[in-house]
Amino acid sequence: MAELNEAQLKLVADLELEMMADMYNRMSNCCQKKCIAPKYKDPDLNKGEAVCIDRCVAKYMEIHDRIGKKLTAMSQQDEATVKKIQAQMQQQQK
Amino acid sequence: MAGLGPTTHIDVESTSRQFREFLSSYNKLTEMCFMDCINDFTSRKISNAEDTCALNCMEKYMKMTQRISQRFQESQLLSTDAAGPTVQNLKSAVQ
Numbered sequence: 001m002a003e004l005n006e007a008q009l010k011l012v013a014d015l016e017l018e019m020m021a022d023m024y025n026r027m028s029n030c031c032q033k034k035c036i037a038p039k040y041k042d043p044d045l046n047k048g049e050a051v052c053i054d055r056c057v058a059k060y061m062e063i064h065d066r067i068g069k070k071l072t073a074m075s076q077q078d079e080a081t082v083k084k085i086q087a088q089m090q091q092q093q094k
Numbered sequence: 095m096a097g098l099g100p101t102t103h104i105d106v107e108s109t110s111r112q113f114r115e116f117l118s119s120y121n122k123l124t125e126m127c128f129m130d131c132i133n134d135f136t137s138r139k140i141s142n143a144e145d146t147c148a149l150n151c152m153e154k155y156m157k158m159t160q161r162i163s164q165r166f167q168e169s170q171l172l173s174t175d176a177a178g179p180t181v182q183n184l185k186s187a188v189q
Binding site: 008011012015018019022023026027029030033034035051052054055056058059060062063064066067068070071074 | 106110113114117118120121122123124125127128129131132133135137138140144145148149152153156
């Protein structure tokens, strides 16, 4: 990653921002579905809804984090396997 | 990434497209597994059952997409009529 130039760095930063926005939208959707009853007698969030939203957001971020960690671990493992197979194939060609 | 020398324009483009696809599937994955696995908002803590469910959900999804793309590729290969020698080799490898 050391050789990324300025334009590429900007690309990565933009992408990160875009994905954060996407994550935020998905989270909003989820927590609305999970916590807000579609009845609009009262314009305020009731106490239960407010507490539910707090927990929903916290849990969503944590699940996102945990899944990300496992995803990284799995893709690293995959990469290692591919490298091993490539090395084996090169050995056979010699 | 080190030691690759100057990267070409196409390289950067395809890598960033891949990266974008990876990230958006990551987001989709979180949403899906969260919706299916997290139903208890009486506690802020993620329970063991929720954790296992979410991680299994993710692993299963990955395996599913892998299998789908594998089968799709196979059917694409097999249905290609203009099959050169490399495709023929792959065909026999599949069978």
